[in-house]
Amino acid sequence: MRGGIFVRTFAAFLMATLATVALFTVTLAATLQAQRQESYEDEVRQQAREVAEYMSHLNQLQFVRENTTMQFVIRRKLTHIHDRYNADIWIVSYNSGQAQILDSSWNTSEYATSEAVALQLQSIYQGSEIRVQGLFPELGDEIVTIGVPWTYSEGHVVGAVLLHISTESLRVKLTDVLPALLPAGLGVLALGIALSFILARSQTNPLNELIAAVRDFSRGELGRRVELHCGGELQALGEEINKMAFALSTLEESRRGFVASVSHELRSPLTCIQGYVQALRDGTFPEEDREKYMGVVLDETARLTNLVNDLLDLSRFESGKFPLNLMRLDINELIRRTLLRFEPRIDEKRANVEADFPDEPGYVEADPERIQQVVGNLIDNALKFLPDGGTLSVGARREGKRVVAWVRDSGPGISTEDLPFIFDRFYKADKAHTSGMGTGLGLSIVKRILEQHGTDISVDSKPGETVFRFSLPAADEKKAG
Ligand SMILES: Nc1ncnc2c1ncn2[C@@H]1O[C@H](COP(=O)(O)OP(=O)(O)OP(=O)(O)O)[C@@H](O)[C@H]1O
Ligand SMILES: [Mg+2]
Structure with a gap:
């Protein structure tokens, strides 16, 4: 070779x-x-x-x-x-x-x-x-x-x-003149051979460096970088390989972090379930409390199911294997319907609900199931952090060729240090307060869904108010027919 x-x-x-x-x-x-x-x-x-x-x-x-x-x-x-x-x-x-x-x-x-x-x-x-x-x-x-x-x-x-x-x-x-030319000819020849050697080396040295680097990458040494200063296409190739190695190492890092987070999230409910089931079998709990502890076990299994469902969703969104079922839908109607699903929790918190919708329908081009998941996650978060008697506002408004929707709550807000990370997988701000309340996957799923719709989500937060906004392309009545 x-x-x-x-x-x-x-x-x-x-x-x-x-x-x-x-x-x-x-x-x-x-x-x-x-x-x-x-x-x-x-x-x-x-x-x-x-x-x-x-x-x-x-x-x-x-x-x-x-x-x-x-x-x-x-x-x-x-x-x-x-x-x-x-x-x-x-x-x-x-x-x-x-x-x-x-x-x-x-x-x-x-x-x-x-x-x-x-x-x-x-x-x-x-x-x-x-x-x-x-x-x-x-x-x-x-x-x-x-x-x-x-x-x-x-x-x-x-x-x-x-x-x-x-x-x-x-x-x-x-033959009479050749001897006069011989020394010069041999000199030029020697010089030519030396130059050929140097040139051939200068061609193969960068290639050998590339081969060595790629070999190291395949052995898992993703911290290795190609060191080339030869200019031209080979140096450009080296730089591209370095970029690829950097992307791979980032991916590898996030994969490790992901596996660690998943294991951690799975361990706590499993330990909990194991403990309670063991105690129930051993008859440690008094008879009248058995019902209560069975309830706890059930809650934990529900949490596990949610976690696994969220993980599956996330992995499908990230691999792009979740084709969108785009259709024309009234986002006002969708938000109102989603809100209804949270009625028991709203009542429980004695929350005030404000709905701010125009009279005419807000038609958008989107996948109803996925957008319902987005709105549901945002309302779920808002209710999670809303103090008793707080206010939850939802609404939508047409802005040019788009319809903007929002979910606002009068909760404690998100600190500026946490704000850039809340869309990361497993990120939970204020861990002490919210632990046990969620897995930190909700917003990353929201972000992926909206990205798939070609749009994004923004958040503004200060103590006493947090508002999440996203927009979708308006679907005009005639066109959508
Ligand atoms: N309305 C809000 N008010 C205050 N903090 C919020 C709000 N929404 C999200 N956060 C913060 O962002 C973090 C990430 O939210 P996310 O929805 O991704 O996770 P989660 O709600 O903790 O868990 P999950 O949604 O998976 O059940 C939350 O843990 C919380 O700290
Ligand atoms: Mg959430």
Whole structure:
């Protein structure tokens, strides 16, 4: 797995480097070869010119052999040219079809010129330099002859210097120039390999960090974070993974908290039931109190049932598996009907009830059962905290395209410290007073239901007054038909 991307990236970079270096070396070598070729031929031609230069002190071929100094100087020069360039020199004196030649071996000979040779020699006699391949058939096709004029004082041409060299000796081979390029080529190659390695590493290092982080997450180390500063898409991916890990750890934390709260809420009624049932079986209670304690057990089982129902509701709302049965309904009517269900408790508290509804119906688009659950929870809370003889107000009013409903009570109010948390699961403010009265799930269910309806709930509270408000989209009569 480790080798995968690294090896592929490294190989790709390496191939690109190799191809580039090879291409550049070949191009450079070819250019260099062409340049060397040209300058080499110039150098060879220069040798012929130098011989002609020595000869310019004499005007006849025979004088070369007679003049000791010249003989010494020119013989040396010819030997040098032969050894250095693998070339032969002919010093030629020409006279209408007949040439007299002094060659590198210091032999003089007569030469009957062909028409082609005569033509070239005449051209030299007119002051030009020549370069002809295969001019002398007896020397072979592969011999290049370079000819320069032998000029005696005041520009009078008295002969020619011919230099014969094989094309092979003249050619600069690729292997002659390659050694010059080799160190630079190898240097660039080494640099390319090093850079390829670094680049491939820079690609795979972030990936390895991502893999390690994800592996840690899957082991449950949700506190781990991806540390990347490479920029670009991989860093963005790292940041997204970090966000995901944060969300997961929050979820995990809330799951743990939830399980702890549920266990706690289940334990108290169960302990209570267990204690009473045990006592009833053992006959600890006097006969006349048995009825009362059976009542307590029944209440506790009812509380357990409510708790379990609430939990089921909540889990269904949160998983979105509770499809809304949306319809047009009169919210005024729904609130009034819900209020009726609480009549016994209202009487018990001798509460004053104020209902504030307009004359016309308040049609909204909502799920009647769910909204009844919302209103029921809010009235239940209000009655729970309402002092004896306190006031409970309910009402609804059309505001633009929405209908706003509210439940108000003249209870003690909710402290500002508790206010932000009352919609959290299992949150109970003023635990001492309300313990045993609820589980702290009511408002979180209310919030989920309203969220599902695409709306929210607000609360205003001060000592002596708490009011919960929510709004629903108005359903116009015509449209709802
Ligand atoms: N009208 C109110 N006046 C004062 N405090 C309130 C009022 N409504 C809610 N609260 C506070 O908010 C907390 C959360 O309310 P919520 O309805 O979620 O739980 P609960 O009523 O305690 O339990 P449950 O509704 O599950 O039986 C309550 O415990 C209470 O402290
Ligand atoms: Mg409640």
